[in-house]
Every structure is written in structure tokens, then in C-alpha cells.
Amino acid sequence: MSRPARPVGPHCMAVAVLLAALGPAALAPLSAMAQTTETPATLTAQPPPASPQAFGLEVRSSDEGIRDYLTQHLDLQRYRSLSDLDETELARLLRDADVQARELLGTLGFFKPTLSWSQDKSGNTGSLGLVRVDVDTGPAARVSEVQWQWLGDVADDPQARAQLQAIEQQWTLPAGETFSQNAWSRAKNQALRQLLAERYPWGRILHSLALVDEPSNQVRLWLTLESGPPVRLGALQISGADKYGATQVERLARLPVGQVYRQNDLLEAQQRLVTSGFYDSVFVSLDAEGNPAQAPVKVELKESLRQKWVLGLGVRSDSGARVSAEHTHHSVPGLHWRSVSKLSVDKDLQSASLDLLAPPDASLWRWNTSAKFDREKLFDVSLQSQRWRAGRTQLGERVDRSYFAQYDSARLQGDLQLQRESISANYGWTWRNFDSLPFPSRGLGVGVELGSGVTLGDQREPYVRWLVKGLGLVPLGTSLGRLAVRAEIGSVVSRDTSNLPATQLFWTGGDNSVRGYAPNSIGVSEADGITAPGRYLAAGSLEWQRPIRIKGQATDWESAVFVDAGAVANDTGQLQPQIGYGVGARWRSPVGPVRMDLAYAQALRKLRLHLSVGFTF
Template sequence: MFGPSKNKRFNTLTQTLFLWTAFFVWMTGCAGTVQAQTPSQAFDIEIQAPSEVQDYLQRHIELQRYRELTDLDASELARLLTAAERNLQDLLGTLGYFSPEIKLVVQDTPQNPKAARHVLITVQPGEPVKIAEFTLDFTGPITQDEATREQRRAIRANWALRRGMAFTQANWDAAKTQALRQLIAQRYPIGTISASQADIDPDTQTARLSVTLDSGPAYRLGPVQISGTQRYDEQLVTRLAQITQGADYSQSQLLEAQQRLLDSGFFDSAFVSLDTTGNPMAAPVLVQLREAKLQKIVLGVGISTDGGPRLSMEHTHHKVPGIGWQAVSKLSLDRETQSFGTELTAPPDASGWRWATSALFQSQTSGSFEVDSQRYRAGRGQTSERTDRNYYLQYDRAKAYGAGLPTVADALSANYAWTQRNFDSLPFPASGYGLGAELGGGVTLGSSREPYLRVLARWLGIWPLADAQAGTRATMRAGRVALRTEGGMVLARTGAELPSTQLFLTGGDNSVRGYAFRSIGTELPNGAIAAGRYLATGSVEWQRPIVINDKLTDWESTVFLDAGAVADKPSALQAQVGVGAGVRWKSPVGPLQIDLAYGVAVQQLRLHMSVGFTF
């Protein structure tokens, strides 16, 4: 009774489901077809060009901005392609190519008319424009002052674009900027570029360049105007800054004054500038300061291959009650050295000299011995950007643990130390030299009092391997050679009992790489290594920037050869050699040095790491 009615209802339901399923599948297919046929962009771009220009064009061509406009018709696209050709010519012109061959072809997709069109751009840049001649002229008071002849000569000599070099807009702009910077760095702070022209001849592929620098008036330094001080008087600021009224304006002098104020520790920030709105013959020097806190504590964590992990704590009091001197105390602990020192420094006098007294207590591994030492010093010092001078009295006491050395030795000495730095820039020097010397004379204070003389000298020279006329980029890519040497001697009677802290050891990160820290010394009869009376070390190093994709990076590679010796007699000096290679990184805190060295005498590889440049 229920069979026919049930089958009818089943068939009707089946047909209905089938129709709805078919309709859903059809709609899904149509939607998929529409989605597949709707392009995500109006066209894509392919640029075929030499590698030296392809990436640049791909990044900067304006046509890239219109790829997402899917409603572009053929006439609008044709208009964009016409504009794109002019844009490509301008882009190539900035790279020094003024006679390019450019073809733009739109390749349609007949198999799918609604798919994105393909724009093929073929570029033959042609020969680059070369500089045929350049003229650099001056106008203004600089042309009438014979004292500026050297400044004008230096600006012309350092002009970056030379005959025969390829012309690019970037290099042209950089050369003008460099020339202007040299002008305003000395005497003429408001100098300008009054005229410049790059005359390009596409037929001969040559460029004729001309620049005229207008010096404006010469400026002299006038009175110092100080702001931002509360705790310290203006006399301290002027003595630290060391700005000479009436001197010719020098940007480097103001920067050095600014750095001295910061290095003093009294100020968290310092900005020194020239007020050019007034009388050029007495332009005020503006010194804007923000004082540091009266006291501060600095905790430090570090690591080096010489000493291993290091912990330090430093306390500074900028104005000790009662005397007004600056006090700095520091505790430092690592694997090789544990030390505590404190130093009191007076404010500078009118000539920049400062009285100072200090004490240092130290326990250190020296050769085969553990040495506990004390050092007390009192004297005066003068520090500047390029020159340091110090003279002082010093008392040394050292106690060595081990057989073969005097248990305790004392000495009193008078010393003079001098350092000269003539590097082009710090802390990343590319050329220049540094020279330092120490001279001391004293007497031992043991069971017998013996006079002695101590001399130590060190030198570092850095030479670029490319001619400066080749330009900064070529000079940096060629690299440079660094030569370093150090020598010292202590003259005293053979049996004089000298503190080991007045003698010499070498080896480690900044001396002879490939050997442990202070492991090269004189060998005693029992085979132990002790500090000696004569020192000689030397090093030659080739430093070369690392270039990636034809671009200079902040990394450098280096290969080196070190040698050093310590002995109690000059005739006994026998060099121990280390060879190796490494890398350098221009880190925010100074040069990071990582070297792998092989010590020939010990036949071992040793990793060396250090941070910073000091001389």
C-alpha cells in the first residue's frame, strides 16, 4: 500500500537534489572560471639588460606602479609605455648612459584574452659617458687670501671625478658635496655652490664638468657662550674645550672641543657650533651642555681570548667633596687578571694640564708565575685629540709565586710618557701613523739599592694600497697595509732585583698572535717563563674590505705575520712567529677583531678576539 507512494516521493527528492547539486557545481565552475580569467594585474614586466643596469631599472622604473590597474585598455597602456621609455632614458642617464637603445613590446595572450599582458623591455645601454674635462673654480674672499692657497689646492686635489672616469649622477652629486664640505670645514662655514654644470655630449660619449664654489666671508672664533651648566663653573668648560679666540674657524677644532667635553665624563651631551649671524671676525662659539649625574656606577660583562670571561664594576664621582677632584674606581675580574684601582684627577688648568694620583692592586698571570703587585702614581698629564703627555713618580711592589724569581721586589721611579696620533680617522683609521715613547729612571728598594733605566717605544703605520687620486671607493677596495713594532729595554746591574711589573712579556691579541697572553718571556734554568729586560715585537698585516655584489660592506678580511721576543740580553732575543688570517667588523663600539693564528714555535692554532682601537 505504501510502496508506489514512497517511490514517487523518493524519485522527486532525488531529482531535486540532483538539480540543486548540478546548479551548485555549475555556479562553482563559473565562479572558478571567472576567477581564473580575472587577472590579478594588468601586465607583468620583464627587463632584458646587462647586469650592471638591470637591477637598477627593475627597482626604479615607474611603470611598476601601474601593474595593479586591471581596467587598463590598450590606448592607456600605450600611453604608459611611451612615458616608460622616457623614464628609462632618464634612469639610464643617471648611470651615465645617454645613447641607449630601448624596445618595449606588449605580448598579448590570445589563448586567454583576459590574462595579464606581458611587457618585454629590451635595453642596450650603449657606451657609458666618460669625463673629458672638469673645471673647479672659486669666487669670493677665498680668491684674495694667499693663506688659503693650500686649502684651494687640497679641494682640487681631492676632487673625486677625474678625466677618463665614467660619469654617473650619483658620483657627480657626491663629488660636489665633498668639495663643498672641504670648503666649509675651514675658514668659510657659509660657503655654497654658486654654479655647477654637467655638459653631456651623447655623440662623443663625453662629459664636461664645471663647478664654482662661493666661499663667503672668512670667519674667526669669537667669545664662548655656554649654556646648560649648573654644577660646574664656566672656567672648567672653557679649559676642557680649549677654544682659542681669534683663531681661524675650523670645523675639526670645534668637533675636537666637543669630544673633549664628552670624554671628560662631566657631561652626558655636548654640542659645539658657530653662530654665523654676527660679525665674521668674532663669531660666537655656542657650547650647549647637559650635565651628567654627580655619581654613577657602571657594571660590565665581557669576554676576550686573552683573559676569558670578564666582570667589571666602575664607580665615578665627578666632584669629590672638599677637593672638587674627579674620582674613578674600578674592579675588574677575569681568568688572567684580577685588579682594583682608583684614580683622583684635578680639573685642568688654563693649558689643559691636570694633576692626578692613582693606586692599583693587581693579581696577574705573568709567564709561569702568579704575581701580586701594587702601584702608586702621582703626577700631571695633558691629553688632546692627537697628543698625550704625562710625567709622574711611581712606586712599584711585586710579589711572585714560584721558584726562580725574587719573592718581593720594590722600585721607585720618575717617568715621562708621550704619545702622538696622526691617523685620518678614529676609531677606524685607514691611513696615518701613531708613535709612543716612555722613559723612566729609578732605583730598587730591596736589600740593595740599584739604579735602573727603562725605555719603551711603539709605532704603528697604516698605508692605503691605492692612489688617493683613484677615489675613495677604489682606495678602500684595494685595502691597506699596517705595520706595527714595539721595543723596550731595562738597563740595570745584572743582580738588581727589579719588580716584574717593570719588565717585559708579550704574546696575545694585540702583540704576537698564535701565543697565549703574556706567555713569551725569558726562559729560566728550570724551564719557567719570566719577564725579561729586553722586548722586540713586529707585525705586518694586509687589511682588505669584503665586497658583496660589488658593494663595500662593514667587514674586512686580513692576513698577518707577527713576531716577538723577550730576553735578558739583546743577543738572546729569538723571535717567535705567528701567522694567520681574520676578519674585522666596524661595530658601533669600535673595530671587532677576530683572528685565527698559528704559533710556529708552539705548533698550535689559537683564536684571538678583541674590540676597539687604542694607541
């Protein structure tokens, strides 16, 4: 005779109430222990003897996870130290433990387990012996069907139809999947997050039910979601904008009145305000008590100090210890631009720079100018360079643009100490379409750099420099992670590049190009053994990133397996790729992604460790 279907909820554990079962007799030994004829002077510092156990407990299962789960959560564990238990009381506890064990297994999707309880008194495990339970979970239950019910505006508004369909199509516990309480909870939470993410920030789960049919070992799911009214953004309510004004906040936030609510828009506005450097903390939220037709957006700020010093001490994987100092002035007197001065020193690189950035206008374009001086040891050569730049930049939601004039000067060791100079006009364009930053799991990014200039000196040679790079993240599934595909290609078009500064040509190698090789160590091999920059660049990478799980639960760590290749030459027919491959780890740290890679350079037959922080494209 089959048992009827029964609902499964999150609170399905049986609780054994020991005091009611044992009565006042159980308290007598405790009262006796409180009485002693010894005075404090006769007491010793020795620890009290361990209380003898009434019984031992052993859970046996072919699945280590099931064994550990039941051992940890069975209430029977709490009663092992009650030495005055008798056989009758233990039998009552075992009946309760059998019920609880079946309920615990039910939360994992096992509704037809076989449990065999036994008692072994041959060992020295307490007065009642060793209690053993052999667990055969049987097959896991599977979802037979999912019934959806939609209430509120989302059920009737044609504009919300795509959002509704996306929630149902991306449901993570469809028919045929193995059922568990955790999977059921995760699926419901994801569906609710998708509903709240756009148009309906006040949506809710009105009703949910998982109904188990034990004879068929199947589960039927019902879920009712209520969207509430659609919400559009109202006026910004800004607090804390005392030094730098509310106008700048409005321009950086880019949340126009009347725009349909999207949770990601508020997060991106918050990120833009934080990364602007003018604010130490930013919190952007929707006023829950506002009118849904135009709900006010609250922007709470803590402004940065007008001036700030940052001193740093760090380590680079390639050049050892590094000392740095940075000074920021958020409103230079008379100019009201922000200035950032930096100084960095290690054994391979000494760098000094100054950047001046104007406040954004109504279209978010900003004037900027900068100067940078570097003295760097690049693998087997030394390079002294300087760069002066002036132009405008616009940082958008998905697209960044910039145009600027630039002066370059470089002196390469072994090049007769001649200084090469050039002046150029440049344009940069970057498009990003990633699902989230700074921890993207899917998406595409493309960047283009284009410049045209002329060399300076006795012989003036015009040239065109271009560089295209791309990054694609392709998801493979929840457990398989994703593929990261990166490519970079560029060239300098000129009749003669001998008078061009080295900084306008190409090297590759290092953390973000070909791992296993030192930074900028892949170039053109000269007759004297120096690795010089070249006019053609081609590089690419294929990386498999997979989440690291512990007992089925995702962690903040991922593993990576990769292969990189890159080549630099003065003739396309001479592009011979240098290969690097290896393994690595990724950590979702509070300051952004941390990458640790151990790479093998095939051409050098050497291992190299690479460390880097942050996601940039």
C-alpha cells in the same frame, strides 16, 4: 645626425600618469568590487583571491647590478596588476618605460644604451603575456673636463690659496673618470665639505652643471663655489656649566678668541669635553648669526652626576666571563679632585684600582695619583703585583706628556715566592697625527716611555727602562683601503735584572701585539718550563684593511688580513720571533671600532679568536 648635448640633473625620471591615460573606465571594476549581496554573517575568514596580473616583466642584462636597478625602479612594475589593460594601453606604457629606462641608465653614466622590448604570450604570465627588455648599456661616458669657478674671499685671499688648490687636486671625478650621477653628487659634496671645513663655514655651491655630449660619449663638468667671508672664533657662550664651572670648560675646549675657524677644532673640543668624564653630553657649534670677524662659539653641556656607579658583565676572548664595578666621584669633598675606583674579576685576572685626578690648570697640566692591585694568571704562571704612582699629566691636541714617580712590587709563581720591588722616575710622551678619531684612515703616531730607577731590598741595582712604539696608516686608495704598520721595541738596561719586578720587564702576545697567542704568553722559557718576562722586546705587525662594499656602496664594515711577529729575550742574539697571521673584520660601531680577528699561531699550530673595542694610541 647627432643629437645635441643635454644637461643631466638629479631629477631625470619620466613619470607615466595612468589615470589620465585610462580614463573613468579603469575605475569601473573597482566600483563593482565594492558591491556585494552577501551579509556579514555569510562572509568567511578566507583571504581574498590574488588579483590576476595583466603582464609579467623581465629585465635581461649581462650586468646583474643593471638588471636589479631597472627591475626595482621602472614605473612599469606598478601597472602589472591592472588586469583590464589592453594592447593599446600597454604599448603606451612601454613607450614611457623605454624613456624612463634610458633616463635611469643615464644616471649611471650610460647615455647610448640599446634596449630591445618584446612580448611573449606563450607562458601563463597574464592576459598580455611576458614583457621582456634586453639591455645593452654600451660604454660608460667619461668626464672630458672640469671647469672651476671660485667666488668670494677664497678667490682673492692668498692665505686661502692652499685650501683652494687642495680642493681641486683632491677632486674625485677628474677628466678621464667614468661619469655617474652618484659619483657627480659625491664629488660635489666632498668639495663643499672641504670648503666648509676651514675658514669658510658658510660657503655654498652656487651653480653646478654636467653637460653630456652623446655623440662623443663625454661629459663636461662646471662647478661654481662661493666661499662667503672668512670666519674667526669669538668668545665662548657656555650653557649648562653649573656644578664644575665655566673655567674648566674654557681650559678643556682650547678655542682662543681670534683663531681661524676650523671645523675639526670644534669637533676636537667637543671630544675633549666628552672624554673628560664631567659631561654626559656636549654640543659645540658656531653661532651662524654672529659677526664673521669673531663669531661666537656655543657650548651646550649636560653635566654628569657628582657620583656614578657602573656595574658590568662581559666576556673576554681569553678568560671568559667578567664582572666589574666602577664608582666615579667628580668632586671629592675637600679635595675637589675626581676619583675613579674600579674592581674587575674573571677567572684569570682579579684587579682593584683607585685613581685621583685634579682639575686642569691654565696649561692643562693635572696632578694625579693612583694605586693598582692585580692578581693575574699569565699563560703558565701566576703574578701578584701592585703599583703606586704620583705625578702630573698633560693631554694635548696632538701631544700627551706625563712625568711621575712609581713604586712597583711583584711576586711571580715559581720564583721562590720572593717579592721584587723597585722605585723609579718616569717620563711619557705620545704624538698623534691621525686624520680623525676614533676612526682614523691615515696618519702616524709615536710613543716613548723612559724610566730610571733602582731595585729595593738587600741588593740595590740601578736600571733604565725604555720603550718606543709607532703606528702608521698608509692609504692605498678608496677601494683598496689602507696598510696599518705597527712596531714596538724596548729594553731594560741593567747589570743584573734578577731583582727587578716582573712588571718592569717585558712579555708580549695578545690582542694588541702578536695575535694567535694568549696575552703575555711570549717571553723567556725557563728550565722549569715557566715563561718568564725578559729584558728585550721587539714586535711588529703589517695589516691590510679594506672597506667592504655592497653593490658599490661603502658600509660600516672592513676586512683585514694581517701578519704579526714578536720576541722577548734576555740577550739580543736570542730574539726569535713568534709569528701569527690571519684574517679579521672591523665594524664602525657607535662606541668605537670593534675588531674581530681569527689568528693562527705558527709556533703552536692553533687558532685563536681575538675581540677588542676602541682605538687607542
